[in-house]
Amino acid sequence: MRVMHVTFDMRIGGTEMVIKNIIEGNTDANIEMSIFCIEAPLGPWGEQLKDEGVAISTKARKPGFDVSIIKALRAHIKYKKIDVIHCHQYTPWVYGTLAALFTPAKVIFTEHGRFYPDSTTWKRKLVNPLLSRFTHAVTAISEATKQAVATFEHIPSNKINVRPNWIDSDVFRPLGLRTNKKILFVGRLAAQKNINLILYALEGTSNSLDIVGDGDMRDDLEKLAKKLKVHVKFLGRITNNRMPYMYNRYSVYVLCSKFEGNPKALLEAMSCGCAVIGTNAPGICDVIRHEHTGLLVAESQKGLQEAINRLLDDDRLRNRLGKRARQYILENNSLNDAIEKECALYQKLLNHEPKA
Helix, strand or coil, rough: CCCEEECCCCCCCHHHHHHHHHHHCCCCCCCHHHEEECCCCHHHHHHHHCCCCCCCCCCCCCCCCCCHHHHHHHHCCCCCCCCEEEEEEEHHEEEEEEHCCCCCCEEEEEEECCCCCCCCCCCHHHHHHHHHCCEEEEEEECCCHHHHHHCCCCCCHHHHEECCCCCCCCCCCCCCCCCCCCEEECCCCCHCCHHHHHHHCCCCCEEEEEECCCCCCCCHHHHHHHHCCEEEEECCCHHHHHHHHHHHCCCCCEEEECCCCCCCHEEEEEEEEEEEEEEECCCCCCCCCECEEEEEEEHHHHHHHHHHHHHHCCCHHHHHHHHHHHEEEEEEEHHHHHHHHHHHHHHHHHHCCCCC
């Protein structure tokens, strides 16, 4: 069976990590996987997979709707005799589905996350229900993402299955390194992440925050931190192999986004045993169970400040929530279980049901 993943590129990111995990974690010798990228440059994870022998093709799309991408994908599907096309994110799905029309290839669409604020167009309302008829499986990483796809992409909700992100819990695990009471945020410095709220929650306290990540809002956030006179360090991007050690250095992880899908950084922090705090927002409240695997707060400076102080002051609560967070990941976001389910889906679509 030949499975081709269609995506934007293979730079370092959540979607790209999922594809990398599926390919590297596949143990079925009967499933041969490849990647087709519709943007360039390929990115470091793509280069790494190429060095490992994974077949990767790239066709950089032009601005607007690029018909040449459909032609290139279709030629690739026919020449390589692709059985399953796994399209990651909306735009690759559109190109992949059109390219696969009237070929034997089966199409999977996985939505890994949504932009905030979400929106739709009349074109999508017209085209997407038609494309979904030629799509053999649709998956979303959370219930919130599923509802967004149904609402804004006009794909019937009963056709969408929820498959949460997964974590390599052998890599992201407690290491016993926590010796300080500092706060950590990991992610893009973008409006959706609502990092301003964390900075305001630090105002008037001696609490310290380290921020891992970069983005368009970095300058504004640095200015706000200086204005509020809060203790914040901007650490920039850190390679993925160093992140387990980063999570293990901090007592509390905070995510205050206005909307999430199934946030990888939050899952990684929980897998490492961090005590976590999140806003009661779509995608976050799907993961954090209040007072059990973490604390959920309203989108308010006072509420977040009280939650941070409560965790930093209560070692027993912090440790209990961290252990339960780790257990939640082991039970719901196992890497091995998730890859087995993906491969089982490929087999099912081709009526190659695995023997019991």
